[in-house]
Amino acid sequence: MSDISIKITDRNGTLHKIQAPTDMAMNIMEIVRSYELAEEGTIGVCGGMAMCASCQCYVNSNHELPEMSPDEDLMLAEAFHVKANSRLGCQIHINEALDGLEIELAPES
Amino acid sequence: MIKTDILIIGAGPTGLFAVFEAGLLKLKCHLIDALPQPGGQCSEIYPKKPIYDIPAYPEILAGDLTTKLLEQIASFQPGFTLGERAETIEKLGDDTFIVTTNKGTKHHAPIIAIAGGLGSFEPRKPPIPNIANFEDAGVEYIIRDPEMYRNKKVVIAGGGDSALDWAIFLTDVAAEVSLVHRRNEFRGALDSVDKVQELKDAGKINMITPAEVTGVLGDKKVTGVSITKNGKEEIVLEVDHFIPLFGLSPKLGPIANWGLDIEKNAIKVNNALDYQTNIPGIYAIGDVNTYPGKLKLILCGFHEATLMCQSAYKRIHPNKKYVMKYTTVGGVEGFDGSKKEAPKAVIKKIE
Numbered sequence: 116m117s118d119i120s121i122k123i124t125d126r127n128g129t130l131h132k133i134q135a136p137t138d139m140a141m142n143i144m145e146i147v148r149s150y151e152l153a154e155e156g157t158i159g160v161c162g163g164m165a166m167c168a169s170c171q172c173y174v175n176s177n178h179e180l181p182e183m184s185p186d187e188d189l190m191l192a193e194a195f196h197v198k199a200n201s202r203l204g205c206q207i208h209i210n211e212a213l214d215g216l217e218i219e220l221a222p223e224s
Numbered sequence: 225m226i227k228t229d230i231l232i233i234g235a236g237p238t239g240l241f242a243v244f245e246a247g248l249l250k251l252k253c254h255l256i257d258a259l260p261q262p263g264g265q266c267s268e269i270y271p272k273k274p275i276y277d278i279p280a281y282p283e284i285l286a287g288d289l290t291t292k293l294l295e296q297i298a299s300f301q302p303g304f305t306l307g308e309r310a311e312t313i314e315k316l317g318d319d320t321f322i323v324t325t326n327k328g329t330k331h332h333a334p335i336i337a338i339a340g341g342l343g344s345f346e347p348r349k350p351p352i353p354n355i356a357n358f359e360d361a362g363v364e365y366i367i368r369d370p371e372m373y374r375n376k377k378v379v380i381a382g383g384g385d386s387a388l389d390w391a392i393f394l395t396d397v398a399a400e401v402s403l404v405h406r407r408n409e410f411r412g413a414l415d416s417v418d419k420v421q422e423l424k425d426a427g428k429i430n431m432i433t434p435a436e437v438t439g440v441l442g443d444k445k446v447t448g449v450s451i452t453k454n455g456k457e458e459i460v461l462e463v464d465h466f467i468p469l470f471g472l473s474p475k476l477g478p479i480a481n482w483g484l485d486i487e488k489n490a491i492k493v494n495n496a497l498d499y500q501t502n503i504p505g506i507y508a509i510g511d512v513n514t515y516p517g518k519l520k521l522i523l524c525g526f527h528e529a530t531l532m533c534q535s536a537y538k539r540i541h542p543n544k545k546y547v548m549k550y551t552t553v554g555g556v557e558g559f560d561g562s563k564k565e566a567p568k569a570v571i572k573k574i575e
Contacts, residue, residue: 155490156476156490160269164273189407195348
């Protein structure tokens with residue numbers, strides 16, 4: 116098990132190149148919080164249950180991601196600023212296959 | 225004016241448990257919450273989800289935790305101001321406080337305990353460019369008085385329980401009910417989805433899916449909305465009211481302007497002692513506070529509430545002696561005259 120590299124563009128447009136552990140059962144929302152890339156209280160409001168869409172992000176690289184669960188799909192159907200590449204960060208679990216992933220945080224809503 | 229010993233802002237698990245700890249010290253509590261029911265996030269966001277880290281409950285649903293806490297504090301007769309948001313605070317000459325809500329309800333107490341979680345829940349407003357011009361002129365994010373829709377044409381947007389439940393309810397009130405959602409599938413409870421299907425088949429709900437309201441029409445008040453269906457087709461729907469129901473998101477809100485030290489959207493407290501803020505007499509407990517090593521866990525909120533109450537007691541009764549007593553020893557004497565206590569041991573002689 117080793118760390119992977121991820122590029123995250125925050126809500127102010129700043130790019131961060133960060134390392135994410137693959138052995139702590141973490142997801143993208145939690146990685147963003149651990150590096151404090153979004154203001155506390157504005158991301159991961161529901162804790163990661165796909166019930167609030169505060170961790171919406173746009174996936175800009177061509178990585179193969181886990182398929183969306185119906186929960187995630189329907190939550191995104193009620194989110195704002197949704198694009199074709201929108202996902203909920205809390206539903207993307209960090210693993211070796213995601214090395215080099217590039218994401219951008221959606222605006223706060 | 226509502227008078228109490230500890231005014232608790234926020235009726236989530238931490239605020240509710242504070243009532244119990246205060247009650248053991250014979251202090252009365254009153255709670256204010258912006259939501260119409262107690263329980264905070266546990267009842268608003270995830271009532272049907274299990275929690276696994278409440279001590280001695282291997283698993284408990286968030287909704288059940290709220291029910292149990294309400295049962296535990298019932299004999300201490302807490303007061304509630306629900307559906308109102310704490311707006312302003314005023315410190316009086318005798319170091320007591322008056323907190324006024326957005327609806328003007330005034331509360332007077334010597335101790336304020338902010339147990340506000342991530343803040344008060346505000347409706348999420350869709351990013352439609354001109355929507356702000358129509359707030360309270362035909363656009364409502366929360367249904368406060370269903371009667372205002374009597375014999376009106378109404379369009380609801382959203383795909384969760386509140387969108388479904390209100391669509392169902394308003395079919396008996398409004399002249400016309402339309403429901404717009406970006407998917408054909410809905411997130412709400414299955415029986416609500418079935419009921420909407422039934423009402424749609426009976427011609428009582430006009431379903432427009434997959435579609436999105438993209439514009440609000442009207443001069444001074446709403447006369448219609450424009451809807452984009454299937455991602456391209458534009459529809460204009462004549463309505464008197466547009467009700468976007470896209471859930472709630474927490475905002476720290478007016479508390480941020482109370483002169484408290486705030487860091488990372490949370491209130492800084494003295495964690496070495498009693499979770500008091502920079503303003504003596506105002507405490508912050510649970511998810512709303514921050515200190516080195518803070519964890520936003522319900523169980524940590526319970527601990528913070530307990531220490532806060534001991535400190536509040538000393539502040540209210542500076543010269544009164546007291547030592548903490550175990551409930552097993554002292555029992556629980558409610559303000560309603562009830563008393564729970566350990567059964568007395570039966571002593572029997574051996575012949």
